[in-house]
Amino acid sequence: MTSRSEALIELDGVRKSFGDTEVLKGISLNVGKGEAVCVIGPSGSGKSTILRTINGLLPVDEGFIRVGEHRVHELRSDREMRPLRRQVAMVFQQYNLFPHRTVLENVAMAPVQVLGHDPEEVRERAVRLLAKVHLDGKESRYPGELSGGQQQRVAIARALAMQPEVILFDEVTAALDPETVKGVLETIRELVVEGMTCVLVTHEMRFAREVSHRVCFTDHGRIVESAPPAELFDAPQDPRTREFLAQVL
Numbered sequence: 001m002t003s004r005s006e007a008l009i010e011l012d013g014v015r016k017s018f019g020d021t022e023v024l025k026g027i028s029l030n031v032g033k034g035e036a037v038c039v040i041g042p043s044g045s046g047k048s049t050i051l052r053t054i055n056g057l058l059p060v061d062e063g064f065i066r067v068g069e070h071r072v073h074e075l076r077s078d079r080e081m082r083p084l085r086r087q088v089a090m091v092f093q094q095y096n097l098f099p100h101r102t103v104l105e106n107v108a109m110a111p112v113q114v115l116g117h118d119p120e121e122v123r124e125r126a127v128r129l130l131a132k133v134h135l136d137g138k139e140s141r142y143p144g145e146l147s148g149g150q151q152q153r154v155a156i157a158r159a160l161a162m163q164p165e166v167i168l169f170d171e172v173t174a175a176l177d178p179e180t181v182k183g184v185l186e187t188i189r190e191l192v193v194e195g196m197t198c199v200l201v202t203h204e205m206r207f208a209r210e211v212s213h214r215v216c217f218t219d220h221g222r223i224v225e226s227a228p229p230a231e232l233f234d235a236p237q238d239p240r241t242r243e244f245l246a247q248v249l
């Protein structure tokens with residue numbers, strides 16, 4: 001477990017309601033640099049909401065959130081959020097690629113347009129990243145010509161092109177055909193091995209067990225239990241964790 005001072009991401013007492021429904025009921029979570037934390041739990045337990053508070057997509061009602069030097073809970077305007085958004089990339093279930101841009105353009109566009117990086121340098125970076133996600137040779141293709149899993153790997157390369165310190169993965173394999181899931185999970189596993197700091201919401205229990213450093217089980221807006229995967233899966237302490245795992249394993 002990482003101490004507070006070393007944590008790259010820190011949430012403390014985070015609360016969030018939608019209307020009368022309190023969806024996050026005091027979330028506290030630290031993620032160290034280079035750590036991969038999987039968030040698991042029943043549908044509607046607040047997993048995606050936790051992710052969206054970390055990169056400021058969702059303002060919180062109460063609590064403290066820090067990513068690196070950014071005190072996320074205090075940021076209000078888009079302008080204030082911009083440096084945070086450069087540090088924290090997010091990959092979603094829907095890959096949201098631009099259909100009329102090539103794979104290479106999809107990866108290279110934001111670093112040039114948003115960060116103002118040199119186009120030639122970004123092009124080389126994009127080629128390198130596409131090779132990293134095992135899509136070399138697909139640079140000139142359009143998203144519609146790729147499988148769902150390949151498109152998701154383009155989305156991961158696009159996130160990496162922004163050179164983030166943290167990547168948040170929100171159920172990135174949930175919409176994929178089973179045969180393409182493996183390649184996406186393998187790509188994420190390689191990033192984790194290289195030391196990328198990741199928070200992953202996933203229903204892939206085997207992946208959580210094999211790849212993450214720590215697993216958080218959430219239920220009804222609370223983190224019920226947080227432990228290294230071997231402990232959480234083999235010896236869950238809380239009856240709610242045991243009940244959930246009995247259903248999904």
Ligand SMILES: Nc1ncnc2c1ncn2[C@@H]1O[C@H](COP(=O)(O)OP(=O)(O)OP(=O)(O)O)[C@@H](O)[C@H]1O
Pocket residue numbers: 018023041042043044045046047048049050201
């Ligand atoms: N923008 C919103 N407006 C109103 N309610 C919302 C909003 N976003 C999420 N919720 C509600 O908050 C609760 C938690 O949602 P969240 O997406 O975080 O759950 P989850 O654990 O990620 O679920 P799943 O595994 O099904 O994706 C759900 O009851 C959901 O309906």
